[in-house]
Amino acid sequence: MPDWIRRDFGGVGLTQSPPGRHLAALQARYRGSVLLCIDVSSSMGCHEDGRTRVAHAVAGAERFVNDAVGANYDVGLVLWNSGIVRHVPLSRDPRPVLDGLRQARAAGGTNVNPALRLGIQQLGSLTGDRVMAIFGDGDIGPVAPALASSREAAALGIRIIVRGLGEYAAGQMAQIATEDAGDEPGAGVVHTAADIEHGIAGMAGALGLTALSRRGRS
Numbered sequence: 001m002p003d004w005i006r007r008d009f010g011g012v013g014l015t016q017s018p019p020g021r022h023l024a025a026l027q028a029r030y031r032g033s034v035l036l037c038i039d040v041s042s043s044m045g046c047h048e049d050g051r052t053r054v055a056h057a058v059a060g061a062e063r064f065v066n067d068a069v070g071a072n073y074d075v076g077l078v079l080w081n082s083g084i085v086r087h088v089p090l091s092r093d094p095r096p097v098l099d100g101l102r103q104a105r106a107a108g109g110t111n112v113n114p115a116l117r118l119g120i121q122q123l124g125s126l127t128g129d130r131v132m133a134i135f136g137d138g139d140i141g142p143v144a145p146a147l148a149s150s151r152e153a154a155a156l157g158i159r160i161i162v163r164g165l166g167e168y169a170a171g172q173m174a175q176i177a178t179e180d181a182g183d184e185p186g187a188g189v190v191h192t193a194a195d196i197e198h199g200i201a202g203m204a205g206a207l208g209l210t211a212l213s214r215r216g217r218s
Contacts, residue, residue, distance in 0.1 A: 031072050031074060032072060032073040032130070033074045033090050033122075034074070034130075034132070034133055035075075035078060035133070036075065036133050037078040037132060037134040037135070038057050038061055038077070038079055038101075039136040040054060040085055040104050040105065041081040042081075042106055042107055043106070043137055045107070049194040052106065053165070053196060054104050054105065056194070056196035057197075058101045058104055060135075060196055060198065060199065060201040061077075061200050061201075062101060063197070063201035063204070064133065065094045067204035067207075073129075073207055074091060075091065075094060076122060077096075077097045077101065079101075080112060082108050083114050085108070086104075087118060089122070110136070110138055110139055111146075112140040119153065120152060120158065123153075124158065131160075131206070132161070133204075133206075134160065134163075135162070135165075135196075137166070138168070139168075140172045140173065143175065147176065150175070159179060161179065161203050162174060162177045162188055163188055164188060164189065164190065165190045167189060169190075170188045170189040170190070
């Protein structure tokens, strides 16, 4: 028997050409899914640094979406205030999410729990890395239900990464995070409105980093 037959190969398993009917299920195991959740409450309408907080957030979210798709993540969108303002389902195509972002308008109060519940519904039964990336500029609304939803998401293996505008918002958001915001202290804090774009876009850096790989760096 030729020696090459005995060689070990690393890969995702047997393949065939043309692809068989199980290809999509196999590929799904090696993809990620991320739901980007952007606060569009009334305070996000404040004008700072020449444009509204929402406009800063949309610019950062567009960068996040493009980076996530490039990292082989399906991407969905939730615009939230006291409820769900807009939901774009997970897709490999970034265009529906980008279109949804461009319709973002600031209004209403604040309650992150409906966004968390939707994230659990959308991500809970999927395979691969599943992430909620959440930005807020104030409080999270009723704390007890939000914490309960965060714990439920964590139990399902869903990662929640957060950014908050200012120390207060960052502290509020940190309550629902399932992991640290980053390697540096205060990484979850977006200090000024001018930093919102960079802060939201920067959350894409956590995609593909599982809890195990993070522990390996510590």
